[in-house]
Amino acid sequence: MLLPWEYGVRNLARRPLRTLLTLIALATVVMLVFVVVGFIRGLERSLAVSGDPDVVLIYSVNAEQNIENSSIAGQTAALLSASLDGTFQRFGTAHVSPELYLGTRVSQGSDAGGFGLVRGVTQTAPLVRRSVRIIAGAWPGPGEVMVGQLAAAKLGVDPATMALGNTVDFEGQSWRIAGHFAADGNTHESELWCNLSEFQTATKRQDLSVVALLLAPDASPAEVQLFCKERTDLELQAVGEKTYYESLQQHYKPVRWLAWFVVLLVSGAGVFAGLNMMYGAVAGRVREIATLQTIGFRRRAILLSVIQEGMLLSATGSLISGVIALALLNGVAVRFTMGAFTLRIDGIAILIGCGVGLSLGVLGALPPAIKALRAPVAESLKAI
Structure with a gap:
């Protein structure tokens, strides 16, 4: 015969302080799990949505996978347009985007700013970067810059400082913020865009970092790669943009594994914290458990009742943490080496967080309950 369901619920209410402390401890552990899993899911999504399968990136063969270190001739874009037949064209305009891309110190007035x-x-960039859309203001003109909606997070400044009409300073020049843009959550949202020729003048460079080329529907990246291999004098390499960001996912794989390891450590710490709390809770109920056995309740029924209490606490803690995570953590921007991305508390994060929380309730209740049930009933009845 099982103990009534209400028995476990009443037991939690009999010790309100201990119950509250246990609930706070469980909710804190689950919240930490939500933070770490949200970080992993946000990083994975940012890289997954980055890259257009129809775009090919052409950059220096010496740069390996770091486009910021790439330097190619300024005439490369015109040369590619003239030499390749697979470039997408519309109304006589080749969809080729020459770009100079680098990391630099960005500040505002006396503010030291951030990296x-x-x-x-150029004006052809939106034709190739098809995910980019202006959400406020306009395309940057002379002396102006357009700011991605995660650029403030990358710089570590208040988003209000990136308001339209404000100025930012980099490369020894002040730039007026003319617009804001979004890019479906990909890595471009961490960037600031300005006019190529002005940026080259400010940096005293006439070269490019990369040329992004949109392929025609019947074209293949192999054509561009073959051209780069044949023109060894140019020292170029070509890679599909989607492939490029997939390689970055492999590059950040150790970071993701480390984050999952942190989840395991946090969960393990939570289990030990739960064991400590539950041992304290069960230690004060030794006579109660012995009395239940004397009345006629089987050990299995008493064990299930103790587990029920742990599950109620852990389920409540997981629910509280889940609501807080969805309300306060989901969509929060965080800085990272590649730029910035947002924490993502999605279905998988909720499943993992709540799963860890419920497992803490079971694993924390089992050992102390089994220890109490194994003690002789006569000795337990004499316990203080």
Whole structure:
């Protein structure tokens, strides 16, 4: 015969302080799990949505996977347009975007600022970077810059400082903020865009970092790669943009594994904290458990009742943490080496967080309950 369901619920209410402390401890552990899993899911999504399968990136063969270190001739874009037949064209305009991309110190007035990512582009950039859309203001003109909606997070400044009409300083020049843009959550949202020729003048460079080329529907990246291999004098390499960001996912794989390891450590710490709390709770109920056995309740029924109490606490803590995570953590921007991205508390994060929380309730209740049930009933009845 099982103990009534209400028995476990009443037991939690009999010790309100201990119950509250246990609930806070469980909710804190689950919240930490939500933070770490949200970080992993946000990083994975940012890289997954970055890259257009129809775009090919052409940059220096010596730069390996770091486009910021790439330097190619300023005439590369015109040369590619003239030499390749697979470039997408519309109304006589080749969809080719020459770009100068680098990391530099971005400040505002006397503010020291932070390390930002700036991309010098031309009017053809939106034709190739099809995910980019202006959400406020306008395309940057002379002396102006367009700011991604995660650029403030990358710089570590208040988003209000990136308001339209404000100025930012980099490369020894002040730039007026003319617009804000979004890019479906990809890495471009961490960047600042300005006019290519002005950016080259400010940096005293006439070269490019990368040329982004939109392929025609019947074209293949192999054509561009073959051209780069044949023109060894140019020292170029070509890679599909989607492939490029997939390689970055492999590059950040150790970071993701480390984050999952942190989840395991946090969960393990939570289990030990739960064991400590539950041992304290069960230690004060030794006579109660012995009395239940004397009345006629089987050990299995008493064990299930103790587990029920742990599950109620852990489920409540997981629910509280889940609501707080969805309300306060989901969409929060965080800085990272590649730029910035947002924490993502999605279905998988909720499943993992609540799963860890419920497992803490079971694993924390089992050992102390088994220890109490194994003690002789006669000795337990004499316990203080």
